[in-house]
Amino acid sequence: MPAEWVKQSLTSYSDVGFAGGYGYLWWIAVNGRHLPFVNLPEGSFSAQGAGGHYVLVVPAMDLVFVHRVNTDIRGNDVNPRQFGELVRLVLGARRGS
Numbered sequence: 001m002p003a004e005w006v007k008q009s010l011t012s013y014s015d016v017g018f019a020g021g022y023g024y025l026w027w028i029a030v031n032g033r034h035l036p037f038v039n040l041p042e043g044s045f046s047a048q049g050a051g052g053h054y055v056l057v058v059p060a061m062d063l064v065f066v067h068r069v070n071t072d073i074r075g076n077d078v079n080p081r082q083f084g085e086l087v088r089l090v091l092g093a094r095r096g097s
Contacts, residue, residue: 010045019080035084038091052078056087061094 012021012028020030027046032039034046041060048054051071057064065087069078 010043035087036081037084038088040087048080051076052083054083061091063094065090 009024010026010028011023012030013024014022015030016022016027018033018036019027020034021028023045025047027034027048029040029042029044032041034040034044035056040058043060044056044058046054046056052067052069053071054065054067056067067078067083067086070076
């Protein structure tokens with residue numbers, strides 16, 4: 001895959017407020033905004049699916065989060081606030097804070 005395509009696809013073309021921005025099928029962190037309760041480094045991005053399915057990439061920390069939910073069970077889901085809190089806790093543990 002050409003490096004220029006990757007760069008373009010991870011560029012925010014739409015401002016989506018508290019969630020940062022949106023590129024070519026990726027949600028993009030902008031000025032730390034991306035998920036509730038956590039400030040993410042520039043360059044972070046994610047794919048987000050219904051019910052709490054996430055792939056979050058944080059290149060500055062060499063981290064990839066994959067979060068899956070069994071959405072076949074009614075009411076079994078994770079919202080962005082819950083996932084943001086989980087990411088905040090993991091990053092805090094990683095930093096030792």
